[in-house]
Amino acid sequence: MKAAGVGIVSYGTYVPRYRITPDEIGKVWGVDGKAMGKNLNIHSKSVPSPDEDTITISTEALRVAIARGKIDPRDIGALYVGSESHPYAVKPTATVVAQAIGATPSLTAADFEFACKAGTAAIQVCMGMVSSGMIKYGVAIGSDTSQGAPGDALEYSASAGGGAFIIGKGPVIARIDATSSYTTDTPDFWRREGQRYPSHGGRFTGEPAFFRHVTECAKRIMSEQGTKPSDYQYVVFHQPNGKFPQRAGKMLGFTDDQMRYGLVTPYIGNTYSGAALIGLANVLDHAKPGDHVLVVGYGSGAGSDAFDITVTDEIATYDRSTGTPVQESLESGTPLTYAVYAKFRGKIRLSGS
Amino acid sequence: MSVARFWRETLRRYNLGASKCPDCETVFFPPRPVCPRCAVHRKSIAKMEPCQLSGHGKVYSYTIVHEAADGFEMQVPYVLAMVQMSEGPMLTGQIVDVEPSQVKEGLEVKASFRKLREEGEGGVIHYGYKFAPASQAPKAP
């Protein structure tokens, strides 16, 4: 789908400060965590404080975006938060976020859920609403505080973080020239209502799920745009671990250099709905006018959303210093022991609960 | 705290909405209906102007809490501080994202949006401001 005159007006991210290493997790479960980390290409993953959740992460990320873009919150006509860890099963994350940034009451808001691609789906909806002239700015947030069951392979990667993108007509720091999606019914990963931890199809999450959707979607948008991998300075994939996106990139013909900023999971873990967006934010943190970026998100269940993005001259004067740059989140962090991590994540059964 | 009781203060707790006396220009948080500074109170009744705190301030006093206030048990030990906001008002709140021993008088902080407490497992979640150091970059593990 070609898009016209729509793009990213501003963006912000938030990654909690705590980290845990695969080695520390492995020690508890009798697993060689170092080898596991190497295998997944994950050095550490972020952990939220007990007082952080998808609502607080989304708000912090959006506050950065608003401050950077000097946006009047009352100009935001739509706000969507994509997550698979909304704090409430019923009651929107988006309303709290909208209230906390001062955008209420004249806007539409809703929560999105599509495993890890709810945030990219939100960007597409905002693009449509902005293009049609229904709203001036739309906010798309992808944010999660994901949990893997204790001892499960997911526990080594599931982390917390979020990205907020303000979509509008201009002035944009990056044009979104096209978006394309690839969607099928593929049950590779799910969480039933009322269940605390998700379930997954093991190796089924690979070839028929992540790789098929990501590569097909990437090929589709490049075909529609008449582009090839070498036309892009940067590429960002959804990144459930550090290995999958590298492999998908290789399969499509991208180089490690094109992926170097877009791959953030090795240091902060898989932030689910936040993952591709934080990767894109890191690219934008480093980008210069004219840079061409391909983003391919993925959500289990399953689907991929791709975006063809061109960085504009506006990036040169855009305030990228407010808030914490993604690079700083990758390089910083306070290590936790598994015991404190388990307490923070509510994995310890308390009296009365 | 009941749902309505917390809800009616969300604009202040989420977003640091304050009030300013039109006469002496003192800023108050939480907003006040009457200026306590101006000798002739009636001058400011119903004339206090809403304003917004920036969220920036400095630690005025602090304590590391080991016996949690009701609902804060999971965060022990936590830092509770009085923070003097750049606009003048003094606020009481937690300092998060910091080693408790690193908190000192004069530490520059900025407001951070956090979960304050939950009304039990099935109850409503209360959100509001806490404070985090204005600049920090702890090294990666």
Place this chain on the structure above:
Amino acid sequence: MREVAILGVGQTQFGELWDRSFREIGIEAGFQALESSKLSSRDLSALYIGNMASGAFIDQEHVAPLVLDYSGLSGHHFPSVRVEAGEASGAVALAQAYLAVASGEYDFVVVGGAEKMTDVPEDRGSAISSSTMDQEWERVFGASMPALWALAARRHMIDHGTKREHFARLSVLDHENGSKNPLAHYRNKITLEQVLGANAVAEPLGMLDCAPSSDGAAAVVLGPLDRARKFTDTPIRIAASQIATDTMALMHRRDITTLDSTVLAAKRAFQRAKLQPSQIPLAEIHDSYSIAGLMALEDLGFYQKGEAGKALANGEVGIGTRLAINTSGGLKAQGQPFGAVGIAQVVEIVRQLRGEAGARQVSGATVGLAHNVGGTGATSVVHILERVN
């Protein structure tokens, strides 16, 4: 306005009174006070009860007529009034009763203070104890009472060079005195090392810097001074009864290292009694937290700001010095049944002035001061009592 005297006093054991109910302790303190004054219940005009949180602690409001009823006095149908001012409920009740007698409207009244705190689980108890702070702008954000006093302590250390050891001394002093008071919640002596080494509650305050939750009641009987001799040989005149207030939240104070409410209540009380702080040899001060006691020594006018800590460290305060404080054991050792505290302080001063304080008797004191605080100082009450010769 006529002069008012205390004619009799009574007090129950303070502590964890598992086998005794709110109404029982209230009645016991009241009857003791009546007994000691030789007054008949027929002489009474009214009953005042200082109580902070019976509704929260025992689900019972409307406790004033309840205590009157179980005292067997309901047939008299006289006014029975509960007064609430947080932890200063007792002293504020006394101040109201004082005004009523001084005005001439009532002649003889009983003023009681009572709290039953141990009928709730401990976590519920601390939540109730936090209810005298600003619920919307302090407690919601994680404040506990010790945390707020710790904020004052930290700032006192920053501004006035006060050391952690300085206020720790107050707990040692309280326990020393409490060991000589048979009604005290705690009668063990403690050392400075024990206070400093106790588990941290809210730094710099530790477990032994904090007064306990106690059950207990105390009562006094008031009457016009000119009719006092009929009922007692040792009437104690209320030379001053002053209340002052301040902002609800600690953060909104002019200076968190001083309680302006205490400074003003004391200043007005000294003016009224025509006395100077240096003329007071005996005081019960509100030390719910050790730092609160240190601040009180300064705010009441006994020491300049920043000097009380050194005075405590040098042993300038205590029985046998020029200023005997908290001979009862204070809030730390005698105990802290909220509503009863302000009355118990007055009971102790009366006993001292009458020479009835036993092993903890201060010799030669003819005047004494009682200081009761609500919240973190939103209310302060100062009473000055004088022996009438």
